[in-house]
Amino acid sequence: MLLSLALAVTVLFVVLRLLGNPVYALINLEATPEDIRAASAALGVDRPIFVQFADYIGGLFRGDLGTSFSSHLSVSDEILRRLNVTVPLTLISFALSVIIAIPVGFIAAWKSRTWYGTAFSALSQLGGAIPVFWVGILLVTLFALNLGVLPAGGFPRRDWEDPGAALTALTLPVLTIAIVSGSELARYVRSATLDILDRDYLRTARALGQPFSTALRRHALRNGIVPVISILAIQLATTFVGAVVVENVFALPGLGDMLIAGIRQQDFPNVQGVLLFSTILVLVIGFLGDVLQRVLDPRLRSSLSGNRRGKVSA
Amino acid sequence: MSSTRRPRLLVGLAALAISAIALTGCTSNAGSGNGASAGSDKDPINVGSIYEPTSLDPIKGGSSGITEAFTGNVYEGLFRITDDAKVEPLLATGYKVSDDGLTYTFPLRDATFHSGDPVTAEDVVFSLNRVLSPESLGARKKQLSVIENVVATDPKTVTVTLSKKSSSFVYNLGYVWVINHKAKDLTSSEDGSGPYTLADYRKGSSISLAPYAKYWGDKPKNSGIEFHYYTDPTALNNALLTGQVDVITALTSPDAIPQFEKSGDYKIIEGTSTTKELLAFNDRVAPFDNVQVRKAVYSAIDRKKLLESIWDGRGQLIGAMVPPSEPGYLDLKDNNPYDVDLAKKLLAESGHADGFSFTLDTPDSGVHPTVAEFIKGELAKINIDVKINLITDDKWAEKVYGAHDFQATMQDHVNDRDIYFYQNPDFYWGYNNADVQKWLDEAEAAATPQEQSDLIAKANKQISDDAASVWLYLNPQLRVAAKDITGVPVNGMNSLFYVSKIARG
Numbered sequence: 001m002l003l004s005l006a007l008a009v010t011v012l013f014v015v016l017r018l019l020g021n022p023v024y025a026l027i028n029l030e031a032t033p034e035d036i037r038a039a040s041a042a043l044g045v046d047r048p049i050f051v052q053f054a055d056y057i058g059g060l061f062r063g064d065l066g067t068s069f070s071s072h073l074s075v076s077d078e079i080l081r082r083l084n085v086t087v088p089l090t091l092i093s094f095a096l097s098v099i100i101a102i103p104v105g106f107i108a109a110w111k112s113r114t115w116y117g118t119a120f121s122a123l124s125q126l127g128g129a130i131p132v133f134w135v136g137i138l139l140v141t142l143f144a145l146n147l148g149v150l151p152a153g154g155f156p157r158r159d160w161e162d163p164g165a166a167l168t169a170l171t172l173p174v175l176t177i178a179i180v181s182g183s184e185l186a187r188y189v190r191s192a193t194l195d196i197l198d199r200d201y202l203r204t205a206r207a208l209g210q211p212f213s214t215a216l217r218r219h220a221l222r223n224g225i226v227p228v229i230s231i232l233a234i235q236l237a238t239t240f241v242g243a244v245v246v247e248n249v250f251a252l253p254g255l256g257d258m259l260i261a262g263i264r265q266q267d268f269p270n271v272q273g274v275l276l277f278s279t280i281l282v283l284v285i286g287f288l289g290d291v292l293q294r295v296l297d298p299r300l301r302s303s304l305s306g307n308r309r310g311k312v313s314a
Numbered sequence: 315m316s317s318t319r320r321p322r323l324l325v326g327l328a329a330l331a332i333s334a335i336a337l338t339g340c341t342s343n344a345g346s347g348n349g350a351s352a353g354s355d356k357d358p359i360n361v362g363s364i365y366e367p368t369s370l371d372p373i374k375g376g377s378s379g380i381t382e383a384f385t386g387n388v389y390e391g392l393f394r395i396t397d398d399a400k401v402e403p404l405l406a407t408g409y410k411v412s413d414d415g416l417t418y419t420f421p422l423r424d425a426t427f428h429s430g431d432p433v434t435a436e437d438v439v440f441s442l443n444r445v446l447s448p449e450s451l452g453a454r455k456k457q458l459s460v461i462e463n464v465v466a467t468d469p470k471t472v473t474v475t476l477s478k479k480s481s482s483f484v485y486n487l488g489y490v491w492v493i494n495h496k497a498k499d500l501t502s503s504e505d506g507s508g509p510y511t512l513a514d515y516r517k518g519s520s521i522s523l524a525p526y527a528k529y530w531g532d533k534p535k536n537s538g539i540e541f542h543y544y545t546d547p548t549a550l551n552n553a554l555l556t557g558q559v560d561v562i563t564a565l566t567s568p569d570a571i572p573q574f575e576k577s578g579d580y581k582i583i584e585g586t587s588t589t590k591e592l593l594a595f596n597d598r599v600a601p602f603d604n605v606q607v608r609k610a611v612y613s614a615i616d617r618k619k620l621l622e623s624i625w626d627g628r629g630q631l632i633g634a635m636v637p638p639s640e641p642g643y644l645d646l647k648d649n650n651p652y653d654v655d656l657a658k659k660l661l662a663e664s665g666h667a668d669g670f671s672f673t674l675d676t677p678d679s680g681v682h683p684t685v686a687e688f689i690k691g692e693l694a695k696i697n698i699d700v701k702i703n704l705i706t707d708d709k710w711a712e713k714v715y716g717a718h719d720f721q722a723t724m725q726d727h728v729n730d731r732d733i734y735f736y737q738n739p740d741f742y743w744g745y746n747n748a749d750v751q752k753w754l755d756e757a758e759a760a761a762t763p764q765e766q767s768d769l770i771a772k773a774n775k776q777i778s779d780d781a782a783s784v785w786l787y788l789n790p791q792l793r794v795a796a797k798d799i800t801g802v803p804v805n806g807m808n809s810l811f812y813v814s815k816i817a818r819g
Contacts, residue, residue, distance in 0.1 A: 035448075145556065152556045266708050
């Protein structure tokens with residue numbers, strides 16, 4: 001995991017610097033070549049790249065993500081502030097998409113021959129195929145512009161001091177992510193369920209006289225949950241990334257907005273900060289998913305010693 | 315697959331999930347409702363803009379956003395540029411200039427900074443030197459570099475000595491903020507003397523301003539201002555349509571106008587801007603080092619049709635760099651007339667009867683790509699093949715502005731009084747005409763405003779005759795406000811947006 005992280009940090013640092021000189025994002029149309037040189041020196045981007053890199057890594061070890069090239073505010077303060085938007089947005093959307101996906105996916109599989117089973121299946125295909133921003137625009141048109149019941153975008157200036165207003169601001173963004181991400185997840189749940197319903201052990205359990213619900217709970221659920229968990233971990237990470245797009249559509253001042261503005265302004269410290277943070281988050285979620293799978297599946301637990309290192313660092 | 319009698323539970327579960335979605339949608343109806351704003355006098359005015367300041371301190375890299383939010387609102391200069399482009403005293407009560415035009419004396423008004431310190435001559439010296447410092451990226455630095463020396467003659471008087479005469483010196487001072495020299499942090503807070511203090515700063519989202527109780531001048535007509543920033547113009551328009559903001563500082567396209575007009579709850583405020591859309595040649599390199607080629611290109615483009623399609627007939631054709639609001643304006647829109655036959659003739663005379671091809675470096679922002687496509691279509695008529703090369707704004711700054719590595723490019727020039735760019739042979743477009751340089755120098759040394767205006771007009775005519783660039787059109791300044799909002803500044807003089815007169819009802 002640490003190796004992945006080190007690699008990510010290095011690649012990111014180098015690739016960003018191939019984009020060009022960030023000073024050009026700051027100048028006005030009267031800046032002379034001398035102005036540009038002086039400003040480059042002030043940002044420190046005129047130094048050799050390995051000096052800048054050493055400086056950056058040194059900062060990371062002190063827990064210092066640096067200062068934004070454009071706003072000159074501390075990157076870590078800025079990230080922490082924006083987590084107020086992105087973390088609730090991601091977690092609520094994720095929870096909602098799981099709540100939608102599990103019953104929808106299950107029914108789509110179990111009742112695949114009925115009209116509503118087919119309908120659920122088709123809906124999940126449709127929901128997963130629509131681009132996130134398009135769902136966002138659709139919901140804004142309906143709920144904000146036509147019905148006028150929800151704000152079209154923005155986040156209260158006072159953050160969570162007024163939880164009602166904050167939740168209201170997040171409603172449409174959450175729905176947007178949940179529809180798309182819930183549909184994708186429903187498809188996984190459907191195929192996992194289809195897989196299990198055909199298994200011999202389920203038939204055997206029924207033959208032994210277990211009612212369907214008991215067989216489902218004791219055998220199908222425990223077997224089916226394992227692949228779903230690994231998908232859930234990936235999906236949580238995807239939801240986080242989806243939040244980036246959605247924040248832009250709804251003018252939410254979260255991490256995604258910080259990332260996009262950072263790229264536009266060649267604000268390397270901000271971009272590096274956000275991506276480093278996201279990378280760590282995705283790695284940690286993946287790790288927790290692995291751990292959870294082992295807790296739930298005794299087969300994985302028994303092979304723990306032999307398998308662990310290879311799997312976890314993936 | 316067995317179908318036992320258990321469907322109710324599962325259908326129920328699904329129904330629950332669906333109603334959960336519906337509930338999240340319906341329970342929270344605290345959105346400010348549809349249509350125009352319904353706030354009371356006590357509520358701050360919400361202003362929507364797509365120009366978020368990149369930084370609160372323009373010395374470290376400018377953006378029009380900080381001018382819009384702070385100039386005249388949070389910070390004040392010695393002078394102020396009014397909405398109709400006049401200069402009036404602000405923190406200075408006036409000025410005296412010596413007979414040789416080189417020494418200016420500014421007596422200061424009694425005013426205090428938001429931290430409570432009085433505004434003194436020392437602060438003015440500090441602020442001017444700050445703009446002139448080597449690492450400063452502040453606007454007007456180049457023009458203000460005529461300053462040789464700034465001294466505080468006494469606590470309430472500043473004396474400035476210039477190295478040469480500058481008739482626009484006082485005008486340029488209108489853009490220099492007077493900042494408390496004791497201020498520690500100018501990137502997340504401020505210490506100015508304007509009618510508002512910075513109450514809250516949320517990067518990426520909002521800036522809120524609260525009235526400053528001890529302001530020396532007229533009290534604001536509102537209880538505060540909140541700037542809300544959007545990256546997407548549609549999101550900005552939606553914010554006004556749903557009552558989240560009361561005013562939009564600038565529409566970036568006319569597409570949304572019918573939406574606002576239809577409802578009757580909004581007013582559209584049309585003023586003039588100083589933003590000129592240019593097809594700028596690199597006058598140093600072939601084929602655009604040839605005046606006839608430039609004039610041929612100019613005459614091949616139907617600007618009227620372009621303005622019609624981009625701005626729906628709003629805005630103005632200008633034909634040279636100086637807009638009507640500035641000294642030196644001449645109506646030159648037909649100086650290079652739209653005439654395809656003339657264009658063909660000029661092209662033939664220049665030795666390019668069969669046409670040629672060139673690369674048009676086009677920033678991928680705003681209307682530039684659309685305008686570039688239009689130009690490509692127009693120039694095809696005279697056998698000129700345009701290769702559009704889309705680049706980012708930053709790449710533009712590096713490649714075109716910094717390295718002069720281009721044949722022709724698209725750009726909008728937002729600044730007021732920027733005809734001076736044609737005086738600088740090292741500017742990105744490389745226009746080099748000794749007469750224009752001389753006239754603009756003389757304009758700076760002019761004794762009277764009339765003389766200054768006449769000289770600028772001469773230079774303006776010359777660059778138009780030389781087709782130094784193609785001035786496609788002058789943008790309109792379109793603001794939209796809820797019907798009950800009054801006092802919104804009309805014109806977009808270089809992004810200035812004075813908010814203290816905005817009120818409800």
